Amino acid sequence: MTTAVQAHTALRTANPVSGSVLTAPPPVLTLTFVEPASLTALTLVNASGQRQLAFTPVGSALTFSSRRPPLVRGRNEIRWRALSRDGHVIEGSIIIVLRAPAR
Amino acid sequence: MFEALSSAVRAIAYASALTGAGSVITLASLRYDSSTGAAQLTRVIRLSGLVLAGATLIAAALFLVRLGGLDDEAARTALIGSPLGAAFALQLFGGLTLAAAAGPLVRQLCAAAILLSFGVVGHAATQGIVSSAAVVLHVSAAAWWLGGLLVLLRASIVMDRKAFASLTMRFSQQAMWIVGLLIAAGATTAALLLQFRFDPAQRYTQMLMVKGGILIVLLGLAGINKLGLAPRIAMSEMAFAWIRRTIQAEIGLVAAALVATAWLTTCYSPHTSGEVLHRQHEQPQVDGPISIIDPWAPAMFPGSQTAAGYLVIVNRQGVEDRLLSASSPWAEQVTLHATPSKGGISKMNELTHLAIPPGKRVALAPGVYHLMFSGLYAPFVEGDDVPISLRFAKAGTVNVTLKVRRFADYAKSHQHQQ
Numbered sequence: 001m002t003t004a005v006q007a008h009t010a011l012r013t014a015n016p017v018s019g020s021v022l023t024a025p026p027p028v029l030t031l032t033f034v035e036p037a038s039l040t041a042l043t044l045v046n047a048s049g050q051r052q053l054a055f056t057p058v059g060s061a062l063t064f065s066s067r068r069p070p071l072v073r074g075r076n077e078i079r080w081r082a083l084s085r086d087g088h089v090i091e092g093s094i095i096i097v098l099r100a101p102a103r
Numbered sequence: 104m105f106e107a108l109s110s111a112v113r114a115i116a117y118a119s120a121l122t123g124a125g126s127v128i129t130l131a132s133l134r135y136d137s138s139t140g141a142a143q144l145t146r147v148i149r150l151s152g153l154v155l156a157g158a159t160l161i162a163a164a165l166f167l168v169r170l171g172g173l174d175d176e177a178a179r180t181a182l183i184g185s186p187l188g189a190a191f192a193l194q195l196f197g198g199l200t201l202a203a204a205a206g207p208l209v210r211q212l213c214a215a216a217i218l219l220s221f222g223v224v225g226h227a228a229t230q231g232i233v234s235s236a237a238v239v240l241h242v243s244a245a246a247w248w249l250g251g252l253l254v255l256l257r258a259s260i261v262m263d264r265k266a267f268a269s270l271t272m273r274f275s276q277q278a279m280w281i282v283g284l285l286i287a288a289g290a291t292t293a294a295l296l297l298q299f300r301f302d303p304a305q306r307y308t309q310m311l312m313v314k315g316g317i318l319i320v321l322l323g324l325a326g327i328n329k330l331g332l333a334p335r336i337a338m339s340e341m342a343f344a345w346i347r348r349t350i351q352a353e354i355g356l357v358a359a360a361l362v363a364t365a366w367l368t369t370c371y372s373p374h375t376s377g378e379v380l381h382r383q384h385e386q387p388q389v390d391g392p393i394s395i396i397d398p399w400a401p402a403m404f405p406g407s408q409t410a411a412g413y414l415v416i417v418n419r420q421g422v423e424d425r426l427l428s429a430s431s432p433w434a435e436q437v438t439l440h441a442t443p444s445k446g447g448i449s450k451m452n453e454l455t456h457l458a459i460p461p462g463k464r465v466a467l468a469p470g471v472y473h474l475m476f477s478g479l480y481a482p483f484v485e486g487d488d489v490p491i492s493l494r495f496a497k498a499g500t501v502n503v504t505l506k507v508r509r510f511a512d513y514a515k516s517h518q519h520q521q
Contacts, residue, residue, distance in 0.1 A: 018488055019433075019487070019488040019489060019490050019504065020432070021432035021433055021480055021481075035229070038177075038180075038181030038184070038185060039177075039181075040170040040171045040175065040177045040178045040181050041170070041171040041175075041177065041178075058177060058180055059180060059181065059184055060181075060184060060185065074480065074481050075481035075482060075484070081169075081170060081171065082170075082181075083166070083170055083178075083181045083182065083185055083187065085185075085186065085229050086224065086225055086226050086228070086229040086372075087185070087186065087187035087190070087224040087225055088372070089166065089169040089170055093486075095481075095484075095487050095488070097432075097433060097480045097481040098480070099480035
């Protein structure tokens with residue numbers, strides 16, 4: 001199953017990139033796909049639970065953004081799901097770590 | 104589970120689309136005399152239309168559920184506005200009209216709509232107009248073939264042997280051209296999809312080769328029919344009995360090709376493939392004076408305070424180099440440790456540096472050396488990418504990404520090697 005999901009993963013980049021460690025939540029989170037796709041779900045999973053994030057635009061696009069994602073200290077997983085141009089459900093996740101500001 | 108269900112529904116949709124549309128076009132191309140048993144074929148066409156419409160609705164529902172739910176606004180908007188939605192619409196209305204239609208012209212229009220839907224969405228359609236046209240031609244030729252076989256099978260029951268022999272001859276004359284078209288269009292589609300790179304290690308290519316294999320057996324049977332059996336039908340009862348059996352076998356093989364296609368288009372993509380995972384074990388992630396192979400970290404157990412990282416360092420320089428330190432934004436501190444095992448007891452020693460002789464490789468592996476992460480800001484979870492910087496005395500800073508995997512997977516692959 002892992003390979004099948006990977007096979008259709010078409011995320012070109014995320015900002016902040018997956019694996020980033022930040023000291024404050026980013027003002028905006030963007031996902032950029034390799035080909036136009038329709039983002040249908042953006043879910044934030046972290047220590048305070050699981051919640052849907054609002055995003056723009058709705059419909060087919062290359063880049064989607066979500067303003068002020070409520071990230072918390074520690075590990076934040078942002079799961080995305082989209083319909084690709086060639087008619088597949090594609091999904092994946094990016095990880096952003098939030099730490100205390102440097103002492 | 105979802106993928107198996109999706110590809111099963113897709114196989115049913117393919118089979119009903121090709122049976123319905125294919126029967127319609129072969130009845131026309133073979134100038135089938137509608138007075139002989141055509142009512143049965145009409146029932147088959149209607150049923151195919153109904154099954155196609157049903158399978159399309161189920162497929163659309165499965166897509167919606169996977170995208171976020173049946174009542175999810177974003178999922179519905181995405182589906183309706185996409186080429187996939189257009190293809191579903193063509194199949195749904197084509198199928199329903201086929202189920203209800205009486206006149207041959209309306210039926211032929213439905214068949215055209217259903218066959219065109221294959222060029223609207225999918226890997227081939229995304230690549231441009233040529234591969235889109237090629238895939239429609241390929242599917243149409245396959246539909247004609249399947250429809251022709253079904254019509255022949257039916258005709259072998261209702262027709263006398265002489266009429267059946269002449270129908271078979273007509274079929275095999277047309278089949279020469281149409282099967283040629285099927286192969287040419289299929290090869291064109293495959294070449295465009297794989298961008299003229301033939302890599303048998305790719306799953307997508309392997310599945311295409313399975314389809315090629317089925318086609319070769321199918322061509323063998325068709326050759327036996329055309330050259331050995333068809334010319335003797337009028338005279339020999341045995342040839343007649345045998346040709347019925349080979350037609351049934353051919354229909355079975357077409358069904359196998361459809362299932363393979365449904366599995367292929369649901370689960371695999373020509374663009375990227377699973378073997379990326381496979382290869383990264385031996386291919387350097389970073390290549391240069393210092394090359395790094397397979398940087399990874401085991402997923403942490405709940406409650407652990409520290410994490411480990413492993414990788415293979417290759418020194419491609421003519422002189423000795425030394426790993427001086429490591430750092431990662433994920434941890435306050437990364438240190439280098441040796442794990443010597445004395446009398447069965449593992450002890451950890453912190454190292455100030457690690458020497459890499461010229462032209463040699465040193466593996467940081469469980470039980471030997473490891474990087475230790477302490478003061479972690481977040482735990483390592485399977486699937487994470489953890490960036491680290493390695494500082495070498497000569498080569499300078501080398502940045503790599505540790506792939507977090509389950510330790511059990513390492514233990515398993517390590518056992519296999521020994």
